[in-house]
Amino acid sequence: ERFDAMLLHMAQQHEVGGIEPLLDTFFGFLRRKTDFFTGVMQGKAEGMVLDAFRKHCDQARKEKEKKAASDKFEKPIPKPEPATIEEITTEGAKAMAPPVLEKEAPSAPVDESKLEE
Numbered sequence: 428e429r430f431d432a433m434l435l436h437m438a439q440q441h442e443v444g445g446i447e448p449l450l451d452t453f454f455g456f457l458r459r460k461t462d463f464f465t466g467v468m469q470g471k472a473e474g475m476v477l478d479a480f481r482k483h484c485d486q487a488r489k490e491k492e493k494k495a496a497s498d499k500f501e502k503p504i505p506k507p508e509p510a511t512i513e514e515i516t517t518e519g520a521k522a523m524a525p526p527v528l529e530k531e532a533p534s535a536p537v538d539e540s541k542l543e544e
Contacts, residue, residue, distance in 0.1 A: 441448035457463040463472055515523070 437452065438446075438449050441452070462468070468475070
């Protein structure tokens with residue numbers, strides 16, 4: 428992960444061809460700037476490349492299997508239904524509206540002198 432930004436930048440420089448041009452660039456660098464293919468490592472170079480490939484291939488498969496297993500237990504998120512607009516008539520709006528409670532007429536003022544009797 429330490430070199431992810433640099434490697435991603437290199438990969439973006441290869442606009443077409445997928446991963447092959449990136450691999451070609453990497454091995455071209457090893458050929459031009461190191462003795463990877465011709466030096467002491469000459470006999471071990473192919474084995475080292477295959478070992479690294481197998482290591483990361485196995486790791487990728489395990490991560491994929493683990494993710495697939497954990498996805499089985501996650502609940503799918505329901506897709507919301509799209510909103511619709513429906514024109515209604517005045518009568519339809521009245522039918523859909525909640526009933527209006529009639530207000531009681533205000534009571535007349537109480538004559539306190541009659542209460543004591």
